[in-house]
Amino acid sequence: MAYYRSVGDVPRTRHTQHRDPEGRLRHEELMGEEGFSSDSSLLYHRGVPSAIVASEVWALPDQARVPNHPLAPRHLRLHDLTTGPDAVTDRRLVLGNADVRISYVRTGADPSAYHRDAVGDECVFVESGSGVVETVFGLLPYRAGDYVVLPRATTHRWVPAEPSRLYCIEASGHVAPPKRYLSRYGQLLEHAPYCERDLHGPTEPLLVEGTDVEVLVKHRTSAGVVGTRLVHDTHPFDVVGWDGCLYPYTFNIEDYMPITGKVHQPPPVHQVFEGPRFVICNFLPRKVDYHPLAVPVPYYHSNVDSDEVMFYVAGDYEARKGSGIGIGSISLHPGGHAHGPQPAAIEASLGAERFEESAVMVDTFAPLELGEGGTACEDPAYAWSWAGRRL
DSSP, rough: OOEEEEEEOOOOSSSSBOTTOOOBBBBEEESTTTTTSSEEEEEEEOTTTOOOOEEEOOOOOOOEEEEOSOOEEEEGGGGGGGOOOOTTOOOEEEEEEESEEEEEEEOOOSSSOOEEESOOOOEEEEOOEEEEETTTTTEEEOTTTTEEETTOOOOOOEEEESSOEEEEEEEOOOOBBBGGGOOSSSSTTTTSOOOOOGOOOOOSSSOOOEEEEEEEEEEEEEEEEEEEEEEEEEOOOOEEEEEEOOOOOEGGGOOOOOOOEEEEEEEEEEEEEEEEEEEEEOOOEEEOSSSTTTTOOOOOBBTTTTTTEEEEEOOOOOGTTTTOOOEEEEEEETTOOOOOOHHHHHHHHHTOOEEEEEEEEEESSSSOOEEHHHHHBBBBTTGGTTTTTOO
């Protein structure tokens, strides 16, 4: 996110000596993307960020996936899925491919393990609950409706104030605002549905003392995504200050400004973020089409290059009436299958002036496979709901 922030105690000139009042040297760390060619921040540590005293295998939760074969649209009921309480270690994989993994967890009220995702950025949608995410950059308060965007390799842990339902979108690269929303210098433009003042990053350092601190690291190998348990000599949360354009932040869907039109608008107008070979959109309460003959629900469509995943968060999703889909549902509409509203929903929507619905959509350009969490909560009747029968 090319939007400069400075937090805490940083030296006037980068890459120069920075000492505490007792004369001890701070340890400068550059955290940057794409080598030295993209966004970065400089963090100033009390301890040595490279100092570890142990490294051992961390067995990740089940990451196995099965193809969507034979091809079918799917309905997954996430609220039927049982998870453990840890926001990191108890996520259950619902859908995934090489570019993105979608998982789900219902936390307890205890802090999670310390975590660092070295595979890619995490964009976690908070379906319900509140708390804070402690990060190496500082505290991020979260609440229902927040996207919590954590850059790759950001050390953090979740500290819920109450049980929280988290919809976790884990990229194999970086998540950012769509390029068409940005000026050539990185400012969000006037036609973008949100602006910089809607993005909330840490405002002060988080300093924690400690030694022999375990951090669970998810990372890449030639064999795929694996886990390692690193033990740090001193606490990773020892940063006295940082500045730059790379940091975690939250963005709440209440601050998103939906774009509407005279006739039905396609999903790209609802886009909020993009990642490598996938996009994230949100469909929110809004006025709908105002042409006198408008059909407010979506037309049938074949996204021939992508799979579409819709997570139904709140309200009454008009196009899915009669399908069995409700709050907490996921629909997966794969490439190769034309999809759209339930037949009765078309007539029922005519004359509507407003939709009261909230949903988060992920479109991927590689086929999605089902994780163990997805297969565990599938509604087997959904594929036949348009026809009302099955052979």
